[in-house]
Amino acid sequence: MPSLSPLVTIRDLNKIFESRKGLFGEPRRMTAVNQVSLDIPRGQVTGVVGESGCGKSTLARLVLRLLEATSGSISFDGVDLLKQSHGAMRLLRRRMQMVFQDPYSSLDPRYTIADALLEPFKVQGIRLTTAEARQKVEALFAMVGLDARFAQNHPHQLSGGQRQRIGIARALALEPDLMVLDEPTASLDVSIQAQIVTLLEKLKHELGLTYLFISHDLNLVRYFSDRIVVMYLGRIVEILPDAKAAPRHPYTQTLLDSTFAPDPTQRRDISRLTGEIPSPYNLPQGCAFAARCRHARPDCLSRRPVLETRSDGHAVACFHPLT
Amino acid sequence: MALLDVQDLSIDIGGIKPLDSIGFAVDKGETLGIVGESGSGKSLTALSIMGLLPLIGGRVERGSIRFDGMELTRLPEPDYRRLRGRRIAFITQNPMTSLDPVIRVGEQIDQVARLHLGLSGSAARRHSIEIMERLRIPEAATTYHNYPHQLSGGMKQRIVIAMALAANPDLIIADEPTTALDVTIQAQIVQILGELVREKGVALILITHDMGVVAQACDRVVVLYAGRVAESNTVSAIFASPRHPYTQALIGCIPRNAMERGSLVGIPGLVPSVARYPAGCRFHPRCTRSESLCEREVPVLERLASGAEIACHVADKHEAAHA
Numbered sequence: 297m298p299s300l301s302p303l304v305t306i307r308d309l310n311k312i313f314e315s316r317k318g319l320f321g322e323p324r325r326m327t328a329v330n331q332v333s334l335d336i337p338r339g340q341v342t343g344v345v346g347e348s349g350c351g352k353s354t355l356a357r358l359v360l361r362l363l364e365a366t367s368g369s370i371s372f373d374g375v376d377l378l379k380q381s382h383g384a385m386r387l388l389r390r391r392m393q394m395v396f397q398d399p400y401s402s403l404d405p406r407y408t409i410a411d412a413l414l415e416p417f418k419v420q421g422i423r424l425t426t427a428e429a430r431q432k433v434e435a436l437f438a439m440v441g442l443d444a445r446f447a448q449n450h451p452h453q454l455s456g457g458q459r460q461r462i463g464i465a466r467a468l469a470l471e472p473d474l475m476v477l478d479e480p481t482a483s484l485d486v487s488i489q490a491q492i493v494t495l496l497e498k499l500k501h502e503l504g505l506t507y508l509f510i511s512h513d514l515n516l517v518r519y520f521s522d523r524i525v526v527m528y529l530g531r532i533v534e535i536l537p538d539a540k541a542a543p544r545h546p547y548t549q550t551l552l553d554s555t556f557a558p559d560p561t562q563r564r565d566i567s568r569l570t571g572e573i574p575s576p577y578n579l580p581q582g583c584a585f586a587a588r589c590r591h592a593r594p595d596c597l598s599r600r601p602v603l604e605t606r607s608d609g610h611a612v613a614c615f616h617p618l619t
Numbered sequence: 620m621a622l623l624d625v626q627d628l629s630i631d632i633g634g635i636k637p638l639d640s641i642g643f644a645v646d647k648g649e650t651l652g653i654v655g656e657s658g659s660g661k662s663l664t665a666l667s668i669m670g671l672l673p674l675i676g677g678r679v680e681r682g683s684i685r686f687d688g689m690e691l692t693r694l695p696e697p698d699y700r701r702l703r704g705r706r707i708a709f710i711t712q713n714p715m716t717s718l719d720p721v722i723r724v725g726e727q728i729d730q731v732a733r734l735h736l737g738l739s740g741s742a743a744r745r746h747s748i749e750i751m752e753r754l755r756i757p758e759a760a761t762t763y764h765n766y767p768h769q770l771s772g773g774m775k776q777r778i779v780i781a782m783a784l785a786a787n788p789d790l791i792i793a794d795e796p797t798t799a800l801d802v803t804i805q806a807q808i809v810q811i812l813g814e815l816v817r818e819k820g821v822a823l824i825l826i827t828h829d830m831g832v833v834a835q836a837c838d839r840v841v842v843l844y845a846g847r848v849a850e851s852n853t854v855s856a857i858f859a860s861p862r863h864p865y866t867q868a869l870i871g872c873i874p875r876n877a878m879e880r881g882s883l884v885g886i887p888g889l890v891p892s893v894a895r896y897p898a899g900c901r902f903h904p905r906c907t908r909s910e911s912l913c914e915r916e917v918p919v920l921e922r923l924a925s926g927a928e929i930a931c932h933v934a935d936k937h938e939a940a941h942a
């Protein structure tokens with residue numbers, strides 16, 4: 297396993313958004329993804345956590361080139377993604393798919409579920425006979441554990457969990473290598489979330505998939521991932537080499553302290569947690585977490601820590617890591 | 620007698636019966652959690668206590684809601700209006716629906732104190748700023764003058780809580796007060812609500828589907844399933860020894876620290892819609908322990924010596940004499 301090269305290699309990736317505050321306001325720039333470098337190993341689950349607005353979805357869309365990067369490089373199985381023409385990109389997209397957070401808006405209400413599942417073939421210009429199409433649809437339904445009688449239904453006739461299964465089935469249609477899962481269970485009940493996560497585990501084993509799994513739920517990411525990437529305001533602040541590793545970055549520790557265990561004997565005193573995330577349009581020059589950090593010292597305010605990787609693969613961007 | 624005592628409550632909305640004979644009690648200085656999947660009747664329980672069912676074309680069909688000795692189900696609307704916001708406060712899930720976008724947030728808190736406590740001008744303002752400071756809103760005197768759109772989601776939710784506190788209520792009903800917020804902000808708000816209960820002796824009903832929040836903040840828990848109480852008990856008993864198969868399954872759905880991958884068990888199937896509640900035990904189609912009796916007969920809610928309540932034909936109702 298370790299001898300295999302990573303499926304995806306991301307280096308110094310940046311995405312800058314420009315917008316105006318109000319109709320006649322000053323144009324503002326903000327770096328939603330900032331100098332991100334990351335490997336996504338084959339056959340593993342790479343988890344990404346962080347609070348709202350830290351750049352998780354932007355990173356996901358950049359990796360699939362659904363969004364153009366401002367600078368940096370992404371290599372997918374040795375191919376330099378950002379240098380590919382549109383035609384080449386379309387062919388590559390067969391091998392990389394995305395499942396979106398909102399199962400309600402990611403399916404077109406006018407089409408039947410069968411149409412939705414066959415759409416990826418149309419987009420790729422793959423012609424299927426009626427019999428092949430029926431077979432594909434049935435196989436995909438079976439794969440995600442849904443009754444094929446839903447085929448002629450429309451999305452509004454399905455529950456949220458059923459719609460998310462369809463979203464996964466559609467992503468699987470072209471037999472991809474990489475699945476980018478952007479909060480696939482965020483809008484679902486825990487009972488349905490558990491069903492979907494179990495399904496994703498099964499599919500990964502059966503099909504040898506590689507996942508980039510995005511969530512703001514640290515407990516869920518720790519359960520599901522082999523490696524965990526923690527983002528704060530567009531930057532990677534820590535990479536945990538395995539899901540059980542103890543955090544070294546104070547921000548990761550803060551996330552952990554804010555996550556309640558479903559166990560009343562493990563209640564937390566969180567009176568020490570303070571502060572709000574600074575505006576991404578106006579970042580401090582030092583460490584972006586300094587204003588909220590209990591371990592901050594003067595150097596944290598003047599210089600920005602860079603991500604440094606230890607020999608065990610544990611990477612942290614902090615002048616005063618916890619361990 | 621408890622501050623709020625709900626017994627045998629059933630409601631009707633245009634012929635639909637979303638709540639069937641539910642009951643629970645909460646006293647001063649106590650936090651009661653109401654949990655259950657989406658559609659189980661949590662918000663309608665809150666609306667019933669607030670006397671707001673007529674707004675959605677519903678009514679109490681049977682049962683009683685006693686608050687501080689008053690029978691609320693027979694309370695005339697003008698009396699109810701004096702209770703609402705004054706002695707019973709309601710925090711809804713979406714803070715934006717409770718805030719007026721064109722009025723400064725501080726003045727919105729003033730309005731509550733003016734209406735219910737008869738405070739005027741500067742006294743109301745002082746009162747508001749004091750509450751904002753208690754909720755650890757930074758620079759309260761400045762934030763007082765902000766409009767809602769100038770504040771973050773977590774800050775807006777704190778303003779909504781400040782409005783709920785402005786009239787010194789005896790009972791606060793918080794319907795998913797943190798669902799839309801980041802974990803670090805959620806943790807702070809759960810902490811603040813806990814302090815109100817401990818320091819001011821407020822009675823709190825915390826509606827949530829987050830079992831981590833329940834474990835952190837609640838004293839007692841009512842588990843709703845499809846409009847009925849499945850089980851209610853102290854928070855420690857609910858997590859340490861859940862008895863109802865639904866409670867057990869619900870706890871099995873939550874990813875926990877140190878949980879091995881593959882050990883998450885979902886609940887098969889879906890929560891039924893109100894129009895299609897099954898006969899007998901409403902959980903039986905999804906229950907791994909159901910017997911033929913479960914399909915025919917509604918299990919009654921049995922009260923055990925310890926105060927635990929459980930509605931199941933097969934669950935263990937034996938209570939060991941604890942040493």
Ligand SMILES: Nc1ncnc2c1ncn2[C@@H]1O[C@H](COP(=O)(O)OP(=O)(O)OP(=O)(O)O)[C@@H](O)[C@H]1O
Nearest residue numbers: 313315328347348349350351352353354355512576
């Ligand atoms: N098209 C855009 N134009 C301008 N700003 C954008 C655009 N898309 C995203 N942003 C900003 O970039 C930042 C990162 O957004 P992103 O959606 O990647 O965050 P996220 O981590 O996925 O958050 P969430 O957990 O809320 O989904 C945010 O501040 C967001 O407002």
Ligand SMILES: Nc1ncnc2c1ncn2[C@@H]1O[C@H](COP(=O)(O)OP(=O)(O)OP(=O)(O)O)[C@@H](O)[C@H]1O
Nearest residue numbers: 632635637656657658659660661662663664675893
């Ligand atoms: N105005 C209404 N008319 C008819 N049925 C309703 C109405 N409001 C809610 N219901 C139904 O009553 C049931 C309980 O709804 P309720 O809003 O109390 O659920 P909930 O437990 O709060 O769910 P959630 O976690 O999604 O907020 C649901 O099946 C819902 O569809």
Ligand code: SF4
Nearest residue numbers: 900903906913931932
């Ligand atoms: S009554 Fe029967 S169906 Fe209902 S929870 Fe108990 S065992 Fe399951």
Ligand SMILES: [Mg+2]
Nearest residue numbers: 352353354478
């Ligand atoms: Mg996102």
Ligand SMILES: [Mg+2]
Nearest residue numbers: 661662663794
């Ligand atoms: Mg609700």
